Each structure stands twice: as structure tokens, then as C-alpha cells.
Amino acid sequence: MKTVLLTGGLGYIGSHIAVCLQQSWRVVIVDNLANSSLEQLDRLQQLCPIAKADVFVADCADLTAFEAVYASIRPDAVIHLAGHKAVGESVEKPLMYYHNNLNATMNVLTLCARYATRTLIFSSSATVYGPQVSPMREDMALLETLNPYAETKAMSERMIRDFVKTHPDFQSTVLRYFNPVGAHPSGLIGERPNGIPNNLLPYIQQVASGKRPHLNVFGNDYPTPDGTPIRDYIHVMDLAQAHVAALNGATLGHHVYNVGTGKGTSVLELVTAFETATKIRIPVVVTARRAGDLVESTADVSKIEKELGWKATRSLETICLDAWKFESSQR
Numbered sequence: 001m002k003t004v005l006l007t008g009g010l011g012y013i014g015s016h017i018a019v020c021l022q023q024s025w026r027v028v029i030v031d032n033l034a035n036s037s038l039e040q041l042d043r044l045q046q047l048c049p050i051a052k053a054d055v056f057v058a059d060c061a062d063l064t065a066f067e068a069v070y071a072s073i074r075p076d077a078v079i080h081l082a083g084h085k086a087v088g089e090s091v092e093k094p095l096m097y098y099h100n101n102l103n104a105t106m107n108v109l110t111l112c113a114r115y116a117t118r119t120l121i122f123s124s125s126a127t128v129y130g131p132q133v134s135p136m137r138e139d140m141a142l143l144e145t146l147n148p149y150a151e152t153k154a155m156s157e158r159m160i161r162d163f164v165k166t167h168p169d170f171q172s173t174v175l176r177y178f179n180p181v182g183a184h185p186s187g188l189i190g191e192r193p194n195g196i197p198n199n200l201l202p203y204i205q206q207v208a209s210g211k212r213p214h215l216n217v218f219g220n221d222y223p224t225p226d227g228t229p230i231r232d233y234i235h236v237m238d239l240a241q242a243h244v245a246a247l248n249g250a251t252l253g254h255h256v257y258n259v260g261t262g263k264g265t266s267v268l269e270l271v272t273a274f275e276t277a278t279k280i281r282i283p284v285v286v287t288a289r290r291a292g293d294l295v296e297s298t299a300d301v302s303k304i305e306k307e308l309g310w311k312a313t314r315s316l317e318t319i320c321l322d323a324w325k326f327e328s329s330q331r
């Protein structure tokens with residue numbers, strides 16, 4: 001069985017990928033626990049037979065520390081998820097984001113070259129498109145990003161693209177995630193934000209569980225049918241399965257794909273979907289617009305459907321029910 005290394009594999013998305021890959025790949029994880037804990041490993045082990053010895057606590061942004069474990073793993077493929085991901089925090093601490101996210105990507109490429117790893121899947125983000133008109137297409141030029149987090153993703157993508165130009169035996173796939181939400185249907189793993197959630201559904205989950213009194217909706221005067229911004233929410237299990245498709249369908253060269261559903265959902269539509277699915281009312285308070293929020297961000301998903309044969313299948317109702325099951329298990 002071939003070995004795949006998941007950097008940042010104890011986090012929200014990586015743990016779901018580990019579950020989906022376990023039948024066809026040996027999964028090894030490197031994570032520095034910056035936004036995860038070994039308690040997550042206990043829950044993950046209830047879903048997939050990953051050995052404790054295959055989980056290494058190390059910092060991918062530190063080449064010496066990372067190489068010490070990489071040399072013992074010598075993976076056939078890497079799924080590079082490790083990175084900081086909070087947009088607001090990146091505006092306040094840009095150097096922390098540039099240091100962590102860019103060094104981690106550079107080190108992954110350095111070690112791929114040094115240890116003959118020939119396949120890389122990179123976790124990018126729809127934020128690389130900046131303020132362009134949806135649906136976003138992979139062939140749109142990346143002109144301007146709105147924050148340092150997005151910039152680290154755009155720069156990492158370019159680093160990988162340039163690396164591939166000089167390594168013709170390499171296969172890299174960049175996956176631009178839209179809005180990953182939901183949880184594994186068991187309720188054992190899901191998104192656990194530290195402090196105030198940055199993302200909408202985790203916030204709604206916390207209002208539903210009584211941790212927060214209401215949901216702030218930042219502006220209801222956008223040019224959309226109900227006045228609130230529109231996003232493309234994708235179930236984390238669908239997203240995880242896109243990685244399986246990317247890994248099994250990897251081909252030589254550099255490839256970029258959007259990973260979303262292609263469907264837009266407004267803030268208020270998501271609130272209603274959650275209320276309908278769970279029968280829990282979510283009090284809403286409309287406040288002023290938030291700087292930097294796009295009116296709409298949705299994916300054109302025709303390329304990944306055509307080339308990798310992958311398509312999201314889970315509904316908004318499933319997203320809400322699975323997210324709520326996970327949240328309920330946290331109390």
C-alpha cells in the first residue's frame with residue numbers, strides 16, 4: 001500500500017480526508033498542534049485505524065524538524081493542508097501568516113524533491129480569486145487578493161507552479177476550496193473553532209447550542225435577493241472525497257480545480273436551512289457591513305467534474321444535520 005502524508009492532518013479537513021483515504025492508502029500525519037490536539041486523534045482512531053506511531057508532532061515551517069520526520073516517512077504523495085487559516089487574524093498578524101504558510105509550502109516542495117515524492121495535493125482557497133465576479137473559473141487571472149491569508153495561498157500556488165516547471169516528473173493538484181462546512185455523519189469529528197468562530201455555520205451551531213445569544217448578520221443591503229451575501233457551501237465529506245479523486249487521478253504537470261457545489265446560498269438561506277433541519281430557532285441581529293466581504297463567491301465546478309469525475313452530492317440539509325450532530329456531541 002502506498003503512503004500519503006497529510007500535513008495538518010489532525011485539523012478539521014485533514015481528519016475527514018484521513019477517514020476517506022484509509023482503505024486505499026497508508027495515512028501518515030504531521031501536525032504541530034497549532035490548531036488541533038491529540039484528543040482529535042482519539043476520535044479519529046474510532047473512525048480509521050491510524051496508528052499513533054504514524055502521527056508526528058512537528059512544525060512544517062521548520063525545515064530541520066520537518067525533515068527529521070519526513071526522512072523516516074518517505075511518502076509517495078503529500079496532501080499539504082498545514083497552515084493558519086483565519087482571514088481576520090492574518091490582517092492583524094501578517095508576518096505570522098507569511099512565515100508559517102509560505103515556509104511550510106516551500107519546505108514541502110524541498111522535501112518532495114529531496115526524497116523523490118512525486119505527487120502533491122495543495123489546499124488552496126477561493127479567496128485567491130479576490131473581488132471577481134462569480135462563478136469563479138480556474139482560468140481567471142489572479143489579480144488582487146484581499147488579505148494576507150489569501151496572499152499566502154496565491155503565493156503558494158505560484159511556488160508550486162514554478163517548482164513543477166523544473167520537475168517534469170512531478171504531479172501537482174491545487175484544490176481551491178469554497179466554503180467547507182458540516183461534519184462526519186458519526187458526529188465524532190468536525191470543526192472546532194478556537195474562540196469566536198470566523199465562519200458562518202460554526203457560529204450558527206454555537207447559537208443553537210446556547211453558547212452565543214444570537215447571530216450577527218453583517219449587512220442585509222447587498223444586491224442579492226434577500227440582501228445578504230452568497231457563498232458556495234460544500235460538505236466536508238464531499239470535499240474529502242475530492243482529495244481521493246485528486247490523488248487517484250493525479251497526472252503529470254500542474255492542475256488547478258475549484259471544489260464547491262456550484263450553488264449559491266445566502267446567509268439568511270443558510271439560517272433557514274439550519275432551522276428547518278434541526279427545528280431550532282436562530283435569533284438574528286442585522287449589523288453594519290463588514291469590510292472586505294464579497295457580495296458573492298461561488299464556483300464553476302465543470303472542470304473538476306469533467307477531468308476528475310468528482311461532484312458534490314450532499315445537500316444543505318445533510319450539511320446542517322451533520323454539523324448539528326457534531327456540535328451536540330461537544331456538550
Ligand SMILES: NC(=O)c1ccc[n+]([C@@H]2O[C@H](COP(=O)([O-])OP(=O)(O)OC[C@H]3O[C@@H](n4cnc5c(N)ncnc54)[C@H](O)[C@@H]3O)[C@@H](O)[C@H]2O)c1
Nearest residue numbers: 008011012013031032033034035036060082083085123125
Ligand atoms: N476551513 C476552511 O474554510 C478552508 C477554506 C479554504 C482553504 N482551507 C485550507 O485548508 C487547510 C486545512 O484547513 P482546516 O479548516 O482543516 O484548518 P485547521 O486549522 O483545522 O487545520 C490545519 C492544521 O494544520 C496544523 N498546522 C498549522 N500550521 C502548521 C505547521 N507549520 N506545521 C504543522 N502543522 C501545522 C494545525 O495545527 C491544524 O491541525 C488550510 O491550509 C486552510 O487554509 C480551509
